[in-house]
Amino acid sequence: MFFNISRYLGRFKLVGCVVRNFLILLVGLVFSVNALANPNLGLPPLNIPADNPQTAEKIALGKRLFNDKHFSADGTISCASCHQEDKAFTDGLPVAVGINGQAGTRNTPTLINAAFFETLFLDGRASSLEAQVLGPMLNPIEHGLQDQQVIVDLIRQDRSYTEAFRKAFAIKVDEINISHVTKAIASFERTLISGDSLFDRHLFGRDHTALSSSAERGLTIFKNKGNCVTCHEISWNNALFTDNRFYNIGVGFKQLTPVLDKFIAFVRQGNNPDYFPLTAVQRSELGRFNVTKNLADIGKFKTPTLRNIALTAPYMHDGSMKTLEEVIDHYDIGGDQNRFIDSKIFPLHLTTQEKQDLVAFMQALTSSKSPNHPTGE
Known part of the structure:
Protein backbone atom coordinates (compact mmCIF):
# COMPACT_ATOMS: atom_id res chain seq x y z
CA MET A 1 0.00 0.00 0.00
CA PHE A 2 1.50 3.28 -1.11
CA PHE A 3 1.49 6.53 0.93
CA ASN A 4 -0.86 9.02 -0.85
CA ILE A 5 1.14 12.23 -0.36
CA SER A 6 -0.99 14.22 -2.79
CA ARG A 7 -4.02 13.68 -0.55
CA TYR A 8 -2.22 15.17 2.45
CA LEU A 9 -0.78 18.03 0.44
CA GLY A 10 -4.29 18.91 -0.63
CA ARG A 11 -5.37 19.01 2.99
CA PHE A 12 -2.41 21.24 3.90
CA LYS A 13 -3.32 23.60 1.09
CA LEU A 14 -6.91 23.73 2.30
CA VAL A 15 -5.83 24.45 5.88
CA GLY A 16 -3.37 27.09 4.66
CA CYS A 17 -6.07 28.78 2.63
CA VAL A 18 -8.43 28.84 5.61
CA VAL A 19 -5.71 30.26 7.88
CA ARG A 20 -4.78 32.90 5.31
CA ASN A 21 -8.39 34.00 4.88
CA PHE A 22 -8.85 34.07 8.64
CA LEU A 23 -5.80 36.30 9.06
CA ILE A 24 -7.03 38.65 6.33
CA LEU A 25 -10.41 38.84 8.05
CA LEU A 26 -8.73 39.43 11.41
CA VAL A 27 -6.59 42.26 10.06
CA GLY A 28 -9.68 43.82 8.50
CA LEU A 29 -11.53 43.60 11.80
CA VAL A 30 -8.62 45.21 13.64
CA PHE A 31 -8.60 48.12 11.19
CA SER A 32 -12.39 48.44 11.46
CA VAL A 33 -12.36 48.42 15.26
CA ASN A 34 -9.58 51.01 15.30
CA ALA A 35 -11.55 53.17 12.89
CA LEU A 36 -14.71 52.97 14.96
CA ALA A 37 -12.76 53.76 18.12
CA ASN A 38 -11.01 56.80 16.68
CA PRO A 39 -13.12 59.93 16.04
CA ASN A 40 -9.96 61.66 14.82
CA LEU A 41 -9.19 59.06 12.17
CA GLY A 42 -7.35 60.68 9.29
CA LEU A 43 -5.89 63.59 11.26
CA PRO A 44 -2.24 64.17 12.22
CA PRO A 45 -1.06 64.46 15.84
CA LEU A 46 -2.07 67.75 17.46
CA ASN A 47 0.76 70.00 18.61
CA ILE A 48 -0.01 71.96 21.78
CA PRO A 49 2.07 75.11 22.46
CA ALA A 50 4.42 74.69 25.41
CA ASP A 51 3.26 78.00 26.87
CA ASN A 52 -0.43 77.11 26.62
CA PRO A 53 -1.04 73.53 27.77
CA GLN A 54 -4.58 72.19 27.65
CA THR A 55 -6.47 71.99 30.96
CA ARG A 190 -8.03 73.24 19.91
CA THR A 191 -10.76 70.86 21.00
CA LEU A 192 -12.70 71.48 17.78
CA ILE A 193 -11.08 68.64 15.90
CA SER A 194 -12.88 65.91 14.03
CA GLY A 195 -11.99 63.30 11.44
CA ASP A 196 -13.58 59.89 10.88
CA SER A 197 -15.42 60.62 7.64
CA LEU A 198 -16.42 57.89 5.21
CA PHE A 199 -13.29 58.83 3.26
CA ASP A 200 -11.15 58.28 6.37
CA ARG A 201 -12.70 54.90 7.00
CA HIS A 202 -12.04 53.97 3.40
CA LEU A 203 -8.41 55.10 3.18
CA PHE A 204 -7.08 55.00 6.74
CA GLY A 205 -9.48 52.47 8.26
CA ARG A 206 -9.14 50.08 5.30
CA ASP A 207 -12.92 49.75 5.08
CA HIS A 208 -13.41 49.35 1.36
CA THR A 209 -17.19 49.35 1.72
CA ALA A 210 -17.23 52.85 3.25
CA LEU A 211 -17.42 54.80 0.00
CA SER A 212 -20.14 54.51 -2.59
CA SER A 213 -19.01 53.56 -6.07
CA SER A 214 -19.65 57.16 -7.17
CA ALA A 215 -17.59 58.60 -4.29
CA GLU A 216 -14.78 56.14 -5.02
CA ARG A 217 -14.71 57.25 -8.64
CA GLY A 218 -14.75 60.83 -7.37
CA LEU A 219 -11.66 60.14 -5.26
CA THR A 220 -9.84 58.92 -8.36
CA ILE A 221 -10.84 62.08 -10.25
CA PHE A 222 -9.86 64.20 -7.23
CA LYS A 223 -6.35 62.74 -7.33
CA ASN A 224 -5.92 62.70 -11.11
CA LYS A 225 -7.96 64.44 -13.78
CA GLY A 226 -9.47 66.98 -11.39
CA ASN A 227 -6.03 68.06 -10.12
CA CYS A 228 -7.66 68.82 -6.75
CA VAL A 229 -5.10 66.98 -4.62
CA THR A 230 -2.36 69.34 -5.81
CA CYS A 231 -3.58 71.91 -3.27
CA HIS A 232 -6.04 69.90 -1.16
CA GLU A 233 -3.41 67.42 -0.06
CA ILE A 234 -3.83 63.81 1.03
CA SER A 235 -0.80 62.08 2.55
CA TRP A 236 -0.25 58.41 3.31
CA ASN A 237 -1.22 58.67 7.00
CA ASN A 238 -3.49 61.72 7.27
CA ALA A 239 -5.38 64.25 5.19
CA LEU A 240 -6.04 67.88 6.11
CA PHE A 241 -7.06 68.64 2.51
CA THR A 242 -4.95 71.79 2.48
CA ASP A 243 -1.34 72.56 1.67
CA ASN A 244 -1.49 75.75 3.79
CA ARG A 245 -0.43 77.80 0.75
CA PHE A 246 -2.01 80.70 -1.13
CA TYR A 247 -3.35 80.84 -4.68
CA ASN A 248 -5.21 83.10 -7.06
CA ILE A 249 -7.90 80.77 -8.38
CA GLY A 250 -9.85 83.35 -10.35
CA VAL A 251 -12.59 84.15 -7.83
CA GLY A 252 -13.78 87.71 -7.20
CA PHE A 253 -10.93 89.25 -9.15
CA LYS A 254 -13.29 91.22 -11.39
CA GLN A 255 -13.83 93.56 -8.44
CA LEU A 256 -10.23 94.74 -8.89
CA THR A 257 -10.16 94.98 -12.68
CA PRO A 258 -11.26 98.65 -12.99
CA VAL A 259 -8.48 99.92 -10.70
CA LEU A 260 -5.78 97.27 -10.99
CA ASP A 261 -3.39 99.01 -13.40
CA LYS A 262 -3.45 102.26 -11.44
CA PHE A 263 -3.02 100.40 -8.16
CA ILE A 264 0.01 98.46 -9.40
CA ALA A 265 1.61 101.65 -10.75
CA PHE A 266 0.96 103.38 -7.42
CA VAL A 267 2.68 100.59 -5.49
CA ARG A 268 5.63 100.37 -7.90
CA GLN A 269 6.25 104.07 -7.38
CA GLY A 270 7.02 103.27 -3.74
CA ASN A 271 3.74 104.51 -2.29
CA ASN A 272 2.00 102.91 0.68
CA PRO A 273 -0.77 100.71 -0.81
CA ASP A 274 -2.99 101.51 2.17
CA TYR A 275 -3.33 105.06 0.83
CA PHE A 276 -4.68 104.03 -2.56
CA PRO A 277 -8.46 104.62 -2.74
CA LEU A 278 -10.23 101.25 -2.79
CA THR A 279 -13.63 100.09 -1.62
CA ALA A 280 -13.72 97.66 1.31
CA VAL A 281 -14.53 94.82 -1.07
CA GLN A 282 -11.70 95.73 -3.44
CA ARG A 283 -9.19 95.90 -0.61
CA SER A 284 -10.38 92.54 0.63
CA GLU A 285 -9.92 91.06 -2.85
CA LEU A 286 -6.21 91.91 -2.70
CA GLY A 287 -5.98 88.82 -0.51
CA ARG A 288 -2.53 87.73 0.60
CA PHE A 289 -1.06 90.99 -0.75
CA ASN A 290 -2.54 92.79 2.26
CA VAL A 291 -0.18 90.76 4.45
CA THR A 292 2.99 90.54 2.35
CA LYS A 293 2.74 93.72 0.20
CA ASN A 294 4.12 91.58 -2.62
CA LEU A 295 2.41 92.34 -5.94
CA ALA A 296 2.67 88.68 -6.93
CA ASP A 297 0.28 87.87 -4.07
CA ILE A 298 -2.60 89.97 -5.39
CA GLY A 299 -5.79 87.92 -5.33
CA LYS A 300 -4.26 84.97 -3.51
CA PHE A 301 -6.14 83.24 -0.71
CA LYS A 302 -5.32 80.27 1.49
CA THR A 303 -6.27 76.77 0.40
CA PRO A 304 -9.21 75.88 2.67
CA THR A 305 -9.72 72.44 4.12
CA LEU A 306 -12.38 70.37 2.38
CA ARG A 307 -13.32 68.43 5.50
CA ASN A 308 -17.03 68.84 6.26
CA ILE A 309 -17.36 70.85 3.05
CA ALA A 310 -20.94 69.66 2.50
CA LEU A 311 -21.92 71.53 5.69
CA THR A 312 -20.23 74.87 5.00
CA ALA A 313 -22.01 76.42 2.00
CA PRO A 314 -21.78 78.96 0.46
CA TYR A 315 -18.26 78.62 -0.86
CA MET A 316 -15.12 80.55 -1.83
CA HIS A 317 -13.54 83.42 0.09
CA ASP A 318 -16.37 85.75 -0.92
CA GLY A 319 -19.19 83.24 -0.49
CA SER A 320 -20.13 83.70 -4.13
CA MET A 321 -20.91 80.05 -4.92
CA LYS A 322 -23.96 78.42 -3.38
CA THR A 323 -23.30 74.78 -4.19
CA LEU A 324 -20.49 72.29 -4.69
CA GLU A 325 -21.69 71.92 -8.26
CA GLU A 326 -20.99 75.63 -8.87
CA VAL A 327 -17.51 75.24 -7.39
CA ILE A 328 -16.72 72.31 -9.67
CA ASP A 329 -18.03 74.20 -12.70
CA HIS A 330 -15.74 77.11 -11.80
CA TYR A 331 -12.66 74.88 -11.78
CA ASP A 332 -13.83 72.97 -14.85
CA ILE A 333 -13.70 76.11 -17.03
CA GLY A 334 -10.35 77.16 -15.56
CA GLY A 335 -11.63 79.93 -13.28
CA ASP A 336 -12.10 83.57 -14.19
CA GLN A 337 -8.90 84.39 -16.04
CA ASN A 338 -6.71 87.24 -14.82
CA ARG A 339 -3.03 88.15 -15.02
CA PHE A 340 -2.33 86.74 -11.55
CA ILE A 341 -4.23 83.45 -11.81
CA ASP A 342 -2.20 80.43 -10.73
CA SER A 343 -0.82 78.01 -13.31
CA LYS A 344 -2.54 75.16 -11.45
CA ILE A 345 -5.90 76.52 -12.62
CA PHE A 346 -6.78 75.36 -16.14
CA PRO A 347 -9.80 73.84 -17.94
CA LEU A 348 -10.48 70.26 -16.80
CA HIS A 349 -13.06 69.14 -19.38
CA LEU A 350 -14.97 67.02 -16.88
CA THR A 351 -18.00 65.02 -17.97
CA THR A 352 -21.35 65.37 -16.23
CA GLN A 353 -20.80 62.01 -14.52
CA GLU A 354 -17.33 63.00 -13.35
CA LYS A 355 -18.72 66.17 -11.80
CA GLN A 356 -21.39 64.15 -9.99
CA ASP A 357 -18.75 61.74 -8.74
CA LEU A 358 -16.63 64.60 -7.39
CA VAL A 359 -19.63 65.91 -5.47
CA ALA A 360 -20.27 62.43 -4.06
CA PHE A 361 -16.66 62.25 -2.90
CA MET A 362 -16.75 65.65 -1.20
CA GLN A 363 -19.97 64.68 0.55
CA ALA A 364 -18.03 61.73 1.97
CA LEU A 365 -15.67 64.14 3.78
CA THR A 366 -18.20 64.90 6.52
CA SER A 367 -17.07 63.75 9.97
CA SER A 368 -19.19 61.14 11.73
CA LYS A 369 -19.53 63.35 14.83
CA SER A 370 -19.38 67.07 15.50
CA PRO A 371 -16.68 68.07 18.02
CA ASN A 372 -19.32 69.29 20.49
CA HIS A 373 -17.96 67.60 23.60
CA PRO A 374 -14.49 69.07 24.05
CA THR A 375 -11.89 67.04 25.88
CA GLY A 376 -11.60 68.05 29.51
CA GLU A 377 -15.20 69.16 30.02
Whole structure:
Protein backbone atom coordinates (compact mmCIF):
# COMPACT_ATOMS: atom_id res chain seq x y z
CA MET A 1 0.00 0.00 0.00
CA PHE A 2 1.50 3.28 -1.11
CA PHE A 3 1.49 6.53 0.93
CA ASN A 4 -0.86 9.02 -0.85
CA ILE A 5 1.14 12.23 -0.36
CA SER A 6 -0.99 14.22 -2.79
CA ARG A 7 -4.02 13.68 -0.55
CA TYR A 8 -2.22 15.17 2.45
CA LEU A 9 -0.78 18.03 0.44
CA GLY A 10 -4.29 18.91 -0.63
CA ARG A 11 -5.37 19.01 2.99
CA PHE A 12 -2.41 21.24 3.90
CA LYS A 13 -3.32 23.60 1.09
CA LEU A 14 -6.91 23.73 2.30
CA VAL A 15 -5.83 24.45 5.88
CA GLY A 16 -3.37 27.09 4.66
CA CYS A 17 -6.07 28.78 2.63
CA VAL A 18 -8.43 28.84 5.61
CA VAL A 19 -5.71 30.26 7.88
CA ARG A 20 -4.78 32.90 5.31
CA ASN A 21 -8.39 34.00 4.88
CA PHE A 22 -8.85 34.07 8.64
CA LEU A 23 -5.80 36.30 9.06
CA ILE A 24 -7.03 38.65 6.33
CA LEU A 25 -10.41 38.84 8.05
CA LEU A 26 -8.73 39.43 11.41
CA VAL A 27 -6.59 42.26 10.06
CA GLY A 28 -9.68 43.82 8.50
CA LEU A 29 -11.53 43.60 11.80
CA VAL A 30 -8.62 45.21 13.64
CA PHE A 31 -8.60 48.12 11.19
CA SER A 32 -12.39 48.44 11.46
CA VAL A 33 -12.36 48.42 15.26
CA ASN A 34 -9.58 51.01 15.30
CA ALA A 35 -11.55 53.17 12.89
CA LEU A 36 -14.71 52.97 14.96
CA ALA A 37 -12.76 53.76 18.12
CA ASN A 38 -11.01 56.80 16.68
CA PRO A 39 -13.12 59.93 16.04
CA ASN A 40 -9.96 61.66 14.82
CA LEU A 41 -9.19 59.06 12.17
CA GLY A 42 -7.35 60.68 9.29
CA LEU A 43 -5.89 63.59 11.26
CA PRO A 44 -2.24 64.17 12.22
CA PRO A 45 -1.06 64.46 15.84
CA LEU A 46 -2.07 67.75 17.46
CA ASN A 47 0.76 70.00 18.61
CA ILE A 48 -0.01 71.96 21.78
CA PRO A 49 2.07 75.11 22.46
CA ALA A 50 4.42 74.69 25.41
CA ASP A 51 3.26 78.00 26.87
CA ASN A 52 -0.43 77.11 26.62
CA PRO A 53 -1.04 73.53 27.77
CA GLN A 54 -4.58 72.19 27.65
CA THR A 55 -6.47 71.99 30.96
CA ALA A 56 -10.13 71.31 31.67
CA GLU A 57 -10.49 74.66 33.45
CA LYS A 58 -8.95 76.62 30.59
CA ILE A 59 -11.04 74.85 27.96
CA ALA A 60 -14.27 75.49 29.87
CA LEU A 61 -13.35 79.16 30.29
CA GLY A 62 -12.49 79.45 26.61
CA LYS A 63 -15.82 77.95 25.62
CA ARG A 64 -17.65 80.45 27.82
CA LEU A 65 -15.75 83.39 26.32
CA PHE A 66 -16.35 82.01 22.82
CA ASN A 67 -20.12 82.06 23.38
CA ASP A 68 -20.41 85.35 25.31
CA LYS A 69 -22.08 88.23 23.43
CA HIS A 70 -20.96 90.76 26.05
CA PHE A 71 -17.67 90.93 24.17
CA SER A 72 -19.15 93.01 21.35
CA ALA A 73 -19.97 96.69 21.11
CA ASP A 74 -23.74 96.21 20.92
CA GLY A 75 -24.02 92.96 22.89
CA THR A 76 -25.30 90.95 19.93
CA ILE A 77 -22.22 89.13 18.62
CA SER A 78 -20.07 86.34 20.02
CA CYS A 79 -17.52 84.12 18.31
CA ALA A 80 -20.30 81.51 18.11
CA SER A 81 -22.50 83.90 16.12
CA CYS A 82 -20.39 83.29 13.02
CA HIS A 83 -18.97 79.90 14.02
CA GLN A 84 -22.11 77.81 14.58
CA GLU A 85 -21.73 74.18 15.53
CA ASP A 86 -24.57 72.88 13.35
CA LYS A 87 -22.92 74.45 10.30
CA ALA A 88 -19.47 72.99 11.03
CA PHE A 89 -18.57 76.20 12.87
CA THR A 90 -19.45 78.49 9.95
CA ASP A 91 -22.59 80.64 9.58
CA GLY A 92 -24.22 79.71 6.27
CA LEU A 93 -23.92 83.28 4.95
CA PRO A 94 -21.98 84.56 1.93
CA VAL A 95 -20.02 86.94 4.18
CA ALA A 96 -19.94 87.35 7.95
CA VAL A 97 -22.37 89.76 9.61
CA GLY A 98 -21.25 91.71 12.68
CA ILE A 99 -22.56 94.39 15.02
CA ASN A 100 -25.51 96.51 13.93
CA GLY A 101 -26.11 94.09 11.07
CA GLN A 102 -23.00 95.21 9.19
CA ALA A 103 -21.80 92.86 6.46
CA GLY A 104 -18.12 91.99 6.16
CA THR A 105 -16.26 91.16 2.98
CA ARG A 106 -15.29 87.50 3.43
CA ASN A 107 -16.91 84.15 4.00
CA THR A 108 -16.59 82.67 7.49
CA PRO A 109 -14.08 79.77 7.49
CA THR A 110 -14.69 76.67 9.58
CA LEU A 111 -12.96 76.34 12.94
CA ILE A 112 -13.06 72.56 12.86
CA ASN A 113 -9.46 71.33 12.66
CA ALA A 114 -8.16 74.92 12.55
CA ALA A 115 -5.77 73.80 15.29
CA PHE A 116 -3.75 72.03 12.59
CA PHE A 117 -3.41 74.99 10.23
CA GLU A 118 -0.11 76.84 9.82
CA THR A 119 -1.84 80.20 9.42
CA LEU A 120 -5.32 81.54 10.22
CA PHE A 121 -7.72 83.81 8.31
CA LEU A 122 -8.18 83.51 4.56
CA ASP A 123 -5.16 85.73 3.92
CA GLY A 124 -3.02 83.97 6.54
CA ARG A 125 -2.38 87.06 8.65
CA ALA A 126 -2.34 85.17 11.97
CA SER A 127 0.25 82.52 12.76
CA SER A 128 -1.57 80.79 15.63
CA LEU A 129 -4.97 80.39 17.25
CA GLU A 130 -3.81 82.70 20.03
CA ALA A 131 -2.87 85.39 17.50
CA GLN A 132 -6.18 84.93 15.67
CA VAL A 133 -8.50 85.51 18.62
CA LEU A 134 -8.35 89.31 18.84
CA GLY A 135 -8.84 89.95 15.12
CA PRO A 136 -12.65 89.63 15.11
CA MET A 137 -13.05 91.21 18.55
CA LEU A 138 -11.28 94.42 17.54
CA ASN A 139 -12.66 94.53 14.00
CA PRO A 140 -15.05 97.52 13.75
CA ILE A 141 -17.56 95.50 11.74
CA GLU A 142 -17.42 92.18 13.60
CA HIS A 143 -17.35 92.61 17.42
CA GLY A 144 -16.47 96.30 17.25
CA LEU A 145 -14.61 96.56 20.56
CA GLN A 146 -12.42 99.65 20.88
CA ASP A 147 -9.28 98.02 22.23
CA GLN A 148 -7.86 95.17 24.29
CA GLN A 149 -8.37 96.96 27.58
CA VAL A 150 -12.15 96.95 27.08
CA ILE A 151 -12.04 93.14 27.05
CA VAL A 152 -9.90 92.95 30.18
CA ASP A 153 -12.12 95.46 32.02
CA LEU A 154 -15.28 93.50 31.21
CA ILE A 155 -13.70 90.39 32.69
CA ARG A 156 -12.33 92.05 35.82
CA GLN A 157 -15.77 93.50 36.58
CA ASP A 158 -17.44 90.07 36.53
CA ARG A 159 -16.85 88.03 39.69
CA SER A 160 -17.71 84.71 38.04
CA TYR A 161 -15.17 85.42 35.30
CA THR A 162 -12.41 86.43 37.71
CA GLU A 163 -12.98 83.19 39.63
CA ALA A 164 -12.82 81.19 36.41
CA PHE A 165 -9.55 82.90 35.43
CA ARG A 166 -8.16 82.20 38.90
CA LYS A 167 -8.90 78.50 38.49
CA ALA A 168 -7.57 78.35 34.94
CA PHE A 169 -4.38 80.39 35.39
CA ALA A 170 -3.81 80.67 39.17
CA ILE A 171 -3.84 84.48 38.98
CA LYS A 172 -5.39 87.36 40.90
CA VAL A 173 -7.92 89.81 39.47
CA ASP A 174 -5.38 92.55 38.73
CA GLU A 175 -3.12 90.02 37.00
CA ILE A 176 -5.67 89.12 34.32
CA ASN A 177 -4.47 90.36 30.93
CA ILE A 178 -5.34 89.91 27.28
CA SER A 179 -2.89 87.03 26.89
CA HIS A 180 -4.96 84.95 29.30
CA VAL A 181 -8.07 85.66 27.22
CA THR A 182 -6.47 84.59 23.95
CA LYS A 183 -4.96 81.47 25.52
CA ALA A 184 -8.31 80.37 26.97
CA ILE A 185 -10.22 80.79 23.72
CA ALA A 186 -7.42 79.13 21.73
CA SER A 187 -7.48 76.19 24.16
CA PHE A 188 -11.18 75.71 23.49
CA GLU A 189 -10.66 76.00 19.74
CA ARG A 190 -8.03 73.24 19.91
CA THR A 191 -10.76 70.86 21.00
CA LEU A 192 -12.70 71.48 17.78
CA ILE A 193 -11.08 68.64 15.90
CA SER A 194 -12.88 65.91 14.03
CA GLY A 195 -11.99 63.30 11.44
CA ASP A 196 -13.58 59.89 10.88
CA SER A 197 -15.42 60.62 7.64
CA LEU A 198 -16.42 57.89 5.21
CA PHE A 199 -13.29 58.83 3.26
CA ASP A 200 -11.15 58.28 6.37
CA ARG A 201 -12.70 54.90 7.00
CA HIS A 202 -12.04 53.97 3.40
CA LEU A 203 -8.41 55.10 3.18
CA PHE A 204 -7.08 55.00 6.74
CA GLY A 205 -9.48 52.47 8.26
CA ARG A 206 -9.14 50.08 5.30
CA ASP A 207 -12.92 49.75 5.08
CA HIS A 208 -13.41 49.35 1.36
CA THR A 209 -17.19 49.35 1.72
CA ALA A 210 -17.23 52.85 3.25
CA LEU A 211 -17.42 54.80 0.00
CA SER A 212 -20.14 54.51 -2.59
CA SER A 213 -19.01 53.56 -6.07
CA SER A 214 -19.65 57.16 -7.17
CA ALA A 215 -17.59 58.60 -4.29
CA GLU A 216 -14.78 56.14 -5.02
CA ARG A 217 -14.71 57.25 -8.64
CA GLY A 218 -14.75 60.83 -7.37
CA LEU A 219 -11.66 60.14 -5.26
CA THR A 220 -9.84 58.92 -8.36
CA ILE A 221 -10.84 62.08 -10.25
CA PHE A 222 -9.86 64.20 -7.23
CA LYS A 223 -6.35 62.74 -7.33
CA ASN A 224 -5.92 62.70 -11.11
CA LYS A 225 -7.96 64.44 -13.78
CA GLY A 226 -9.47 66.98 -11.39
CA ASN A 227 -6.03 68.06 -10.12
CA CYS A 228 -7.66 68.82 -6.75
CA VAL A 229 -5.10 66.98 -4.62
CA THR A 230 -2.36 69.34 -5.81
CA CYS A 231 -3.58 71.91 -3.27
CA HIS A 232 -6.04 69.90 -1.16
CA GLU A 233 -3.41 67.42 -0.06
CA ILE A 234 -3.83 63.81 1.03
CA SER A 235 -0.80 62.08 2.55
CA TRP A 236 -0.25 58.41 3.31
CA ASN A 237 -1.22 58.67 7.00
CA ASN A 238 -3.49 61.72 7.27
CA ALA A 239 -5.38 64.25 5.19
CA LEU A 240 -6.04 67.88 6.11
CA PHE A 241 -7.06 68.64 2.51
CA THR A 242 -4.95 71.79 2.48
CA ASP A 243 -1.34 72.56 1.67
CA ASN A 244 -1.49 75.75 3.79
CA ARG A 245 -0.43 77.80 0.75
CA PHE A 246 -2.01 80.70 -1.13
CA TYR A 247 -3.35 80.84 -4.68
CA ASN A 248 -5.21 83.10 -7.06
CA ILE A 249 -7.90 80.77 -8.38
CA GLY A 250 -9.85 83.35 -10.35
CA VAL A 251 -12.59 84.15 -7.83
CA GLY A 252 -13.78 87.71 -7.20
CA PHE A 253 -10.93 89.25 -9.15
CA LYS A 254 -13.29 91.22 -11.39
CA GLN A 255 -13.83 93.56 -8.44
CA LEU A 256 -10.23 94.74 -8.89
CA THR A 257 -10.16 94.98 -12.68
CA PRO A 258 -11.26 98.65 -12.99
CA VAL A 259 -8.48 99.92 -10.70
CA LEU A 260 -5.78 97.27 -10.99
CA ASP A 261 -3.39 99.01 -13.40
CA LYS A 262 -3.45 102.26 -11.44
CA PHE A 263 -3.02 100.40 -8.16
CA ILE A 264 0.01 98.46 -9.40
CA ALA A 265 1.61 101.65 -10.75
CA PHE A 266 0.96 103.38 -7.42
CA VAL A 267 2.68 100.59 -5.49
CA ARG A 268 5.63 100.37 -7.90
CA GLN A 269 6.25 104.07 -7.38
CA GLY A 270 7.02 103.27 -3.74
CA ASN A 271 3.74 104.51 -2.29
CA ASN A 272 2.00 102.91 0.68
CA PRO A 273 -0.77 100.71 -0.81
CA ASP A 274 -2.99 101.51 2.17
CA TYR A 275 -3.33 105.06 0.83
CA PHE A 276 -4.68 104.03 -2.56
CA PRO A 277 -8.46 104.62 -2.74
CA LEU A 278 -10.23 101.25 -2.79
CA THR A 279 -13.63 100.09 -1.62
CA ALA A 280 -13.72 97.66 1.31
CA VAL A 281 -14.53 94.82 -1.07
CA GLN A 282 -11.70 95.73 -3.44
CA ARG A 283 -9.19 95.90 -0.61
CA SER A 284 -10.38 92.54 0.63
CA GLU A 285 -9.92 91.06 -2.85
CA LEU A 286 -6.21 91.91 -2.70
CA GLY A 287 -5.98 88.82 -0.51
CA ARG A 288 -2.53 87.73 0.60
CA PHE A 289 -1.06 90.99 -0.75
CA ASN A 290 -2.54 92.79 2.26
CA VAL A 291 -0.18 90.76 4.45
CA THR A 292 2.99 90.54 2.35
CA LYS A 293 2.74 93.72 0.20
CA ASN A 294 4.12 91.58 -2.62
CA LEU A 295 2.41 92.34 -5.94
CA ALA A 296 2.67 88.68 -6.93
CA ASP A 297 0.28 87.87 -4.07
CA ILE A 298 -2.60 89.97 -5.39
CA GLY A 299 -5.79 87.92 -5.33
CA LYS A 300 -4.26 84.97 -3.51
CA PHE A 301 -6.14 83.24 -0.71
CA LYS A 302 -5.32 80.27 1.49
CA THR A 303 -6.27 76.77 0.40
CA PRO A 304 -9.21 75.88 2.67
CA THR A 305 -9.72 72.44 4.12
CA LEU A 306 -12.38 70.37 2.38
CA ARG A 307 -13.32 68.43 5.50
CA ASN A 308 -17.03 68.84 6.26
CA ILE A 309 -17.36 70.85 3.05
CA ALA A 310 -20.94 69.66 2.50
CA LEU A 311 -21.92 71.53 5.69
CA THR A 312 -20.23 74.87 5.00
CA ALA A 313 -22.01 76.42 2.00
CA PRO A 314 -21.78 78.96 0.46
CA TYR A 315 -18.26 78.62 -0.86
CA MET A 316 -15.12 80.55 -1.83
CA HIS A 317 -13.54 83.42 0.09
CA ASP A 318 -16.37 85.75 -0.92
CA GLY A 319 -19.19 83.24 -0.49
CA SER A 320 -20.13 83.70 -4.13
CA MET A 321 -20.91 80.05 -4.92
CA LYS A 322 -23.96 78.42 -3.38
CA THR A 323 -23.30 74.78 -4.19
CA LEU A 324 -20.49 72.29 -4.69
CA GLU A 325 -21.69 71.92 -8.26
CA GLU A 326 -20.99 75.63 -8.87
CA VAL A 327 -17.51 75.24 -7.39
CA ILE A 328 -16.72 72.31 -9.67
CA ASP A 329 -18.03 74.20 -12.70
CA HIS A 330 -15.74 77.11 -11.80
CA TYR A 331 -12.66 74.88 -11.78
CA ASP A 332 -13.83 72.97 -14.85
CA ILE A 333 -13.70 76.11 -17.03
CA GLY A 334 -10.35 77.16 -15.56
CA GLY A 335 -11.63 79.93 -13.28
CA ASP A 336 -12.10 83.57 -14.19
CA GLN A 337 -8.90 84.39 -16.04
CA ASN A 338 -6.71 87.24 -14.82
CA ARG A 339 -3.03 88.15 -15.02
CA PHE A 340 -2.33 86.74 -11.55
CA ILE A 341 -4.23 83.45 -11.81
CA ASP A 342 -2.20 80.43 -10.73
CA SER A 343 -0.82 78.01 -13.31
CA LYS A 344 -2.54 75.16 -11.45
CA ILE A 345 -5.90 76.52 -12.62
CA PHE A 346 -6.78 75.36 -16.14
CA PRO A 347 -9.80 73.84 -17.94
CA LEU A 348 -10.48 70.26 -16.80
CA HIS A 349 -13.06 69.14 -19.38
CA LEU A 350 -14.97 67.02 -16.88
CA THR A 351 -18.00 65.02 -17.97
CA THR A 352 -21.35 65.37 -16.23
CA GLN A 353 -20.80 62.01 -14.52
CA GLU A 354 -17.33 63.00 -13.35
CA LYS A 355 -18.72 66.17 -11.80
CA GLN A 356 -21.39 64.15 -9.99
CA ASP A 357 -18.75 61.74 -8.74
CA LEU A 358 -16.63 64.60 -7.39
CA VAL A 359 -19.63 65.91 -5.47
CA ALA A 360 -20.27 62.43 -4.06
CA PHE A 361 -16.66 62.25 -2.90
CA MET A 362 -16.75 65.65 -1.20
CA GLN A 363 -19.97 64.68 0.55
CA ALA A 364 -18.03 61.73 1.97
CA LEU A 365 -15.67 64.14 3.78
CA THR A 366 -18.20 64.90 6.52
CA SER A 367 -17.07 63.75 9.97
CA SER A 368 -19.19 61.14 11.73
CA LYS A 369 -19.53 63.35 14.83
CA SER A 370 -19.38 67.07 15.50
CA PRO A 371 -16.68 68.07 18.02
CA ASN A 372 -19.32 69.29 20.49
CA HIS A 373 -17.96 67.60 23.60
CA PRO A 374 -14.49 69.07 24.05
CA THR A 375 -11.89 67.04 25.88
CA GLY A 376 -11.60 68.05 29.51
CA GLU A 377 -15.20 69.16 30.02
